[in-house]
């Protein structure tokens with residue numbers, strides 16, 4: 001049996017008209033002889049009646065929502081969406097089985113709000129597929145062995161889709177969304193962003209971890225384990241979007257020289273924290289890191305020098321970090337409202353002058369670089385949030401990323 005998993009994101013199921021487009025894709029796959037498993041997200045974006053953020057906004061801050069109940073609440077968005085989608089599919093003449101994450105056999109760990117898929121028992125889905133049903137699964141949710149409903153982290157319907165693709169040994173996993181595919185930058189930020197036709201799991205995993213939210217990085221990691229190709233596609237179009245595989249064979253010869261960068265992305269809402277070495281205090285660096293670890297504050301972008309420890313924390317953790325360090329007698333300064341711009345590309349490694357070009361692009365726009373770091377696939381620059389969009393556009397332009405369209 002040829003199996004295709006097709007996932008439709010929030011905007012792709014937000015209206016009847018969008019759901020019709022989605023159903024056309026399913027109908028085409030069905031005509032091509034695929035057994036189709038459909039994964040749906042909650043309908044729409046913040047403000048739409050049953051979107052995840054709207055459900056969350058039902059509980060005011062002064063009320064007491066537990067993490068467990070929060071998952072129960074959030075999971076309703078995908079449950080509602082799958083039932084509505086299933087009913088429309090049936091009206092188009094298909095035999096349909098609608099399954100919650102739990103009914104689809106998705107077992108998770110018990111971290112509410114950010115659970116991992118521990119295992120999938122695909123027996124029920126297989127049974128339904130064998131009897132000719134199209135199976136519609138509520139994304140983003142699963143069940144622990146204790147019988148608790150969990151969610152998989154924001155954007156987690158992608159993870160449901162690829163995990164099912166792996167469990168069912170699917171031919172392809174289609175991630176349908178509201179842009180044309182994986183682009184060189186968020187097209188809402190950079191006008192000249194272009195679609196990449198082929199990327200490797202490795203490239204896109206880095207890109208997604210650095211903030212490109214077009215696909216969840218964990219979803220990519222899962223598909224990579226079994227080498228199942230992902231296609232990131234626009235619901236409103238019929239082309240095949242961006243193909244994500246392990247081997248970019250036909251353009252490998254041109255890579256990495258021709259594609260130093262895959263794209264530019266960012267993560268925002270950060271605070272930079274600078275801790276000065278108190279004179280005569282030994283072991284200060286260890287004390288800083290231990291204190292943050294014990295308080296459960298995860299740090300990023302750290303630099304350790306003999307006189308200073310510098311790092312970033314998510315905005316919401318900054319006050320806790322500063323008050324803890326101050327109580328320990330440390331001298332602390334912060335720079336709020338900063339963002340990390342990430343230039344990502346497997347081709348960065350070993351290519352001289354990449355950082356020089358980034359610095360020159362940012363300097364030409366008078367953008368202050370507060371900190372920088374690099375790995376063999378990514379160069380990060382910390383900038384003031386006010387400069388963020390300018391910085392992304394400047395790097396995109398400097399590396400002529402608009403010319404990567406069709407690669």
Ligand code: ADP
Pocket residue numbers: 008009010011012041155176177178179181182183184185186187188211212213214215263265
């Ligand atoms: P869905 O609800 O379909 O899962 P998401 O909002 O999670 O959609 O992801 C799609 C969005 O990702 C796009 O609307 C786009 O603004 C954003 N995005 C960020 N970076 C990129 C990128 N490099 N390529 C494409 N889209 C991107």
Ligand code: ASP
Pocket residue numbers: 009010041042052053077139140153154155156157158
């Ligand atoms: N509805 C969930 C969210 O908004 C999951 C998803 O859309 O992938 O995060």
Ligand code: MG
Pocket residue numbers: 009155158213214215216
């Ligand atoms: Mg998403």
